[in-house]
Amino acid sequence: MSGPSASSSSLEAKPLRPAASAAKAREPLNVLIVGVGGQGVIMVSKALAWLAQSKGYEVKQSEVHGMAKRGGTVFSHVRFGPQVWSPTIPKGEADILVALEWAEGLRWLPYLKPGSGIFICDTKRIVPPFACLNRQPGARLRYSRETPAEVKAHVAEGYAIDATQMAAELGNERAANVVLIGALSTALDFPAEDWEKALSSFVPKKTIQVNLDAFRLGRSWIADARRGATAAEQAPLAPMPERSDAPYSVRLEITPQWCKSCDICVKLCPERCLRLNAERVAELAQPEKCTGCRLCELLCPDFAIRVHLDRPVVDATAAQGARL
Ligand code: SF4
Numbered sequence: 223m224s225g226p227s228a229s230s231s232s233l234e235a236k237p238l239r240p241a242a243s244a245a246k247a248r249e250p251l252n253v254l255i256v257g258v259g260g261q262g263v264i265m266v267s268k269a270l271a272w273l274a275q276s277k278g279y280e281v282k283q284s285e286v287h288g289m290a291k292r293g294g295t296v297f298s299h300v301r302f303g304p305q306v307w308s309p310t311i312p313k314g315e316a317d318i319l320v321a322l323e324w325a326e327g328l329r330w331l332p333y334l335k336p337g338s339g340i341f342i343c344d345t346k347r348i349v350p351p352f353a354c355l356n357r358q359p360g361a362r363l364r365y366s367r368e369t370p371a372e373v374k375a376h377v378a379e380g381y382a383i384d385a386t387q388m389a390a391e392l393g394n395e396r397a398a399n400v401v402l403i404g405a406l407s408t409a410l411d412f413p414a415e416d417w418e419k420a421l422s423s424f425v426p427k428k429t430i431q432v433n434l435d436a437f438r439l440g441r442s443w444i445a446d447a448r449r450g451a452t453a454a455e456q457a458p459l460a461p462m463p464e465r466s467d468a469p470y471s472v473r474l475e476i477t478p479q480w481c482k483s484c485d486i487c488v489k490l491c492p493e494r495c496l497r498l499n500a501e502r503v504a505e506l507a508q509p510e511k512c513t514g515c516r517l518c519e520l521l522c523p524d525f526a527i528r529v530h531l532d533r534p535v536v537d538a539t540a541a542q543g544a545r546l
């Protein structure tokens with residue numbers, strides 16, 4: 223793959239401080255992990271909690287993932303230190319905020335410690351269903367349009383990483399959360415080999431290698447950012463995909479193993495041309511009606527749908543919105 227600078231940019235390319243030093247002091251270290259259902263927020267949280275506990279810290283972890291299957295918000299608080307009294311991180315007290323989705327990251331910024339908090343965010347954009355209610359051609363999606371440059375003003379230290387694209391180039395975009403674990407690991411004192419041991423026990427056996435690669439990629443990206451080797455310019459996010467009436471032919475690629483039968487694509491397809499089949503996997507029932515609007519691709523929380531157009535209205539990367 224091309225170097226990290228091609229797919230990502232740092233909000234501020236300066237060394238991460240050893241945040242775990244706070245945990246060695248009396249107060250706990252607070253890590254907030256946020257994203258949407260299907261992205262692996264809980265796995266990040268569990269791996270961190272497990273590792274901190276294995277190092278003898280008292281660990282408290284709390285999570286909300288009730289809407290996980292439907293692409294809703296998922297967040298997890300992890301606090302560890304010599305003594306931890308409460309499982310939840312108060313507003314303004316997170317030492318590190320790790321976001322697996324761009325708008326979720328922005329939404330949780332008030333929890334970051336002003337003046338010292340570290341913000342690590344995937345630029346992946348998952349547009350929620352309510353942002354797509356206006357189905358008119360050319361309608362703008364109701365979704366955050368802030369750029370990394372604008373976010374920079376609100377954080378002491380921040381990294382906007384195209385983790386999803388980086389993981390995709392490794393062969394499995396579902397490992398994007400592990401790219402972010404790699405980035406997170408550089409802000410903590412735990413040895414890389416201990417992280418790798420933790421990861422190997424939390425991911426499916428057949429995906430261990432790609433996840434280890436993703437972890438190392440996240441670490442090396444941060445190392446490049448620290449050296450100023452990544453693109454530090456504050457390029458805007460790719461344009462949001464909008465509907466268009468331009469002619470094209472459409473092909474849907476549905477990965478059955480990734481479909482969780484959540485029904486979102488079926489319910490939100492403007493043309494009502496999708497359905498769940500007998501195995502409760504999404505399928506294109508009326509291809510002649512499909513306009514290639516890409517809402518199903520944008521809304522699927524499990525990356526199970528790809529829409530291919532012979533004359534793309536928007537480049538494929540815009541659907542991910544991740545290239546900075
Ligand atoms: S393909 Fe449709 S039904 Fe399957 S997980 Fe994605 S949004 Fe849900």
Ligand code: SF4
Nearest residue numbers: 491512513515516518
């Ligand atoms: S791309 Fe086709 S199947 Fe997907 S939401 Fe649009 S019209 Fe429906």
